[in-house]
Amino acid sequence: xxxxxxxxxxxxxxxxxxxxxxxxxxxxxxxxxxxxxxxxxxxxxxxxxxxxxxxxxxxxxxxxxxxxxxxxxxxxxxxxxxxxxxxxxxxxxxxxxxxxxxxxxxxxxxxxxxxxxxxxxxxxxxxxxxxxxxxxxxxxxxxxxxxxxxxxxxxxxxxxxxxxxxxxxxxxxxxxxxxxxxxxxxxxxxxxxxxxxxxxxxxxxxxxxxxxxxxxxxxxxxxxxxxxxxxxxxxxxxxxxxxxxxxxxxxxxxxxxxxxxxxxxxxxxxxxxxxxxxxxxxxxxxxxxxxxxxxxxxxxxxxxxxxxxxxxxxxxx
Amino acid sequence: xxxxxxxxxxxxxxxxxxxxxxxxxxxxxxxxxxxxxxxxxxxxxxxxxxxxxxxxxxxxxxxxxxxxxxxxxxxxxxxxxxxxxxxxxxxxxxxxxxxxxxxxxxxxxxxxxxxxxxxxxxxxxxxxxx
Numbered sequence: 087x088x089x090x091x092x093x094x095x096x097x098x099x100x101x102x103x104x105x106x107x108x109x110x111x112x113x114x115x116x117x118x119x120x121x122x123x124x125x126x127x128x129x130x131x132x133x134x135x136x137x138x139x140x141x142x143x144x145x146x147x148x149x150x151x152x153x154x155x156x157x158x159x160x161x162x163x164x165x166x167x168x169x170x171x172x173x174x175x176x177x178x179x180x181x182x183x184x185x186x187x188x189x190x191x192x193x194x195x196x197x198x199x200x201x202x203x204x205x206x207x208x209x210x211x212x213x214x215x216x217x218x219x220x221x222x223x224x225x226x227x228x229x230x231x232x233x234x235x236x237x238x239x240x241x242x243x244x245x246x247x248x249x250x251x252x253x254x255x256x257x258x259x260x261x262x263x264x265x266x267x268x269x270x271x272x273x274x275x276x277x278x279x280x281x282x283x284x285x286x287x288x289x290x291x292x293x294x295x296x297x298x299x300x301x302x303x304x305x306x307x308x309x310x311x312x313x314x315x316x317x318x319x320x321x322x323x324x325x326x327x328x329x330x331x332x333x334x335x336x337x338x339x340x341x342x343x344x345x346x347x348x349x350x351x352x353x354x355x356x357x358x359x360x361x362x363x364x365x366x367x368x369x370x371x372x373x374x375x376x377x378x379x380x381x382x383x384x385x386x387x388x389x390x391x392x393x394x395x396x397x398x399x400x401x402x403x
Numbered sequence: 404x405x406x407x408x409x410x411x412x413x414x415x416x417x418x419x420x421x422x423x424x425x426x427x428x429x430x431x432x433x434x435x436x437x438x439x440x441x442x443x444x445x446x447x448x449x450x451x452x453x454x455x456x457x458x459x460x461x462x463x464x465x466x467x468x469x470x471x472x473x474x475x476x477x478x479x480x481x482x483x484x485x486x487x488x489x490x491x492x493x494x495x496x497x498x499x500x501x502x503x504x505x506x507x508x509x510x511x512x513x514x515x516x517x518x519x520x521x522x523x524x525x526x527x528x529x530x531x532x533x
């Protein structure tokens with residue numbers, strides 16, 4: 087058994103001014119421009135205030151009168167803020183355009199308190215579902231179609247793009263792109279109740295051929311590697327009422343699709359590393375780990391049963 | 404004055420040595436230690452594999468799982484999981500593959516290498532104070 091390091095959990099929270107793609111770059115530039123200009127304006131205002139309060143009489147006279155108010159208080163802000171608005175809108179405009187032909191599309195639906203992820207085919211139909219993790223090929227834009235199943239959420243993957251809200255009844259678009267393979271952390275950035283702070287998202291960027299292989303495998307049914315009795319406990323415990331494991335009887339839609347849960351980086355929506363141990367802990371006491379989330383704790387399993395279910399799910403690679 | 408200070412230090416050391424020599428420091432009272440185990444590395448491993456999903460672990464702020472017992476003071480307990488003698492080799496084996504020692508335990512095998520298991524056990528033995 088190899089130790090898999092969920093890099094995404096090691097560097098939490100993700101760095102916010104460390105862009106890793108062409109859609110995060112301009113956002114970072116805008117952030118720095120705003121910060122530096124704000125600092126310069128604040129400095130000038132404070133110096134002027136100091137002069138007006140404590141300066142020599144000759145200097146005070148220069149900053150007195152209406153002229154400075156008209157220029158510094160009205161004309162300057164109008165010009166600068168209009169310029170910044172146009173600049174900001176122009177660098178972020180293409181990020182949220184509707185998808186064009188041939189663009190890869192992934193629908194991400196905010197749920198309380200996890201992410202339903204559906205990979206779409208060329209016609210925009212759903213090819214297969216996954217959860218809490220978005221896999222993308224490097225070096226090309228990927229359009230995220232953002233929807234909400236309940237309240238307002240917001241997707242924020244700081245190294246790959248800006249924030250975009252998920253608004254009930256609307257579909258927003260956001261492009262992300264990673265230049266290098268790797269794991270990028272995301273977070274719900276709009277308070278959505280209870281365990282909002284524990285609603286993390288993971289983006290995994292692959293080289294194109296590795297992505298194609300991942301997608302082909304992911305689209306297929308579950309391949310269980312453990313003893314059949316473990317699957318039986320999963321079924322008998324009613325897990326399939328909320329969770330789907332494609333290729334088995336489990337076809338619930340309320341919770342995350344678990345068809346390939348064992349291959350994910352994290353559990354509980356980006357909050358725990360993923361192995362048999364954390365799986366068992368999550369199943370037994372998900373309410374202790376993520377209070378208020380929609381999955382009940384399962385204090386009804388014996389130690390052996392808990393371990394079997396955890397091994398079964400961990401084996402769904 | 405200085406000479407007197409030195410003399411009292413020497414006297415203390417002699418007394419301490421005498422205590423050791425007469426068996427006041429017994430093997431069973433020594434903190435259990437792991438040869439070549441790196442406790443600082445062990446804490447990093449504990450955080451990386453997520454032991455805290457089931458155990459409250461001193462030194463890990465979140466989560467503080469309740470499924471398994473708290474590990475506060477685990478280094479001083481006579482038994483592991485109330486069933487096994489708390490000895491270094493047993494601890495190393497247990498953190499890595501608990502079911503091989505206790506078939507009905509709820510604790511699954513953890514993805515640890517032998518070295519990582521030693522480091523984890525070394526960290527657990529620093530937790531000798533409730």
